[in-house]
Amino acid sequence: MRTTKPYKIYFTQTSQGDNIASVRITRDGSIKTIVFMLAGVAGGSTGSQQVELSKQSTRNISTNDTPPSVIGEACITYPVINAAASLSLVTPWLNIPVSAGDNLYVHQTINGTAPTSSLHTVQMYVNE
């Protein structure tokens, strides 16, 4: 019987970086759905945070025509000083193959004023 295994990446870092958090795939399968759930509290009114999910250990966030290992991306903005903001993005109906031992990474780019705090989750649903 086909089963879906949820994987979760969680991170709270508010600065730019490669490989802020990662998970390792434990069984062969294919990613069917990706959910970005991004939230935080603004520092200034110009901040935004771009988050990338990738099989690569370095980011391609500001790159055109990326390799297929760049899987998904979401961006949250912080337009109100000191206010909470959130974004949910669900990408269903995928069929991205993964193998046991693959690492999935999240990378992040900060534009403008960084948030004072953030709490981000990326969930990957893998059909085995």
Added chain:
Amino acid sequence: MKAPTKPYRLYWAQTSPNVTTSDSVATLKVTRKGTIKSISFMLAGVAGNNISGCQQVELSKQSSRNIVVNDTPPGVLAEACLVYGVSAGAACLTQVVPGLDIPVDVGDTLYAHQVVTGTAPASCTNSVQVYVGEV
């Protein structure tokens, strides 16, 4: 006939000062074997007297939360987050996660857990609907 989809619902409503971080704010018991096909979060509430509040909700097969944990066990099924960006203002979020095939068995318990950060809301009314395709 194609196997029917049975909707289950977790619902909880809280008011200040009880909107707090907690395990198992609501539970349900699965009554027939099947697979979860979709999960829908419907979160709503009214902010406290600040603009920095946030409520994270997790759906899990585990009785304790893993909301602020990376690389969680597969018993952690889904998560959604509602922020309260306007002081004393209403806020809501609807999030659907379709295309799943997560097996559940008769007697399995599904739990909703909650983490509140920043200023807690004055009230909240939250639902998580779980759609199970029966076999």
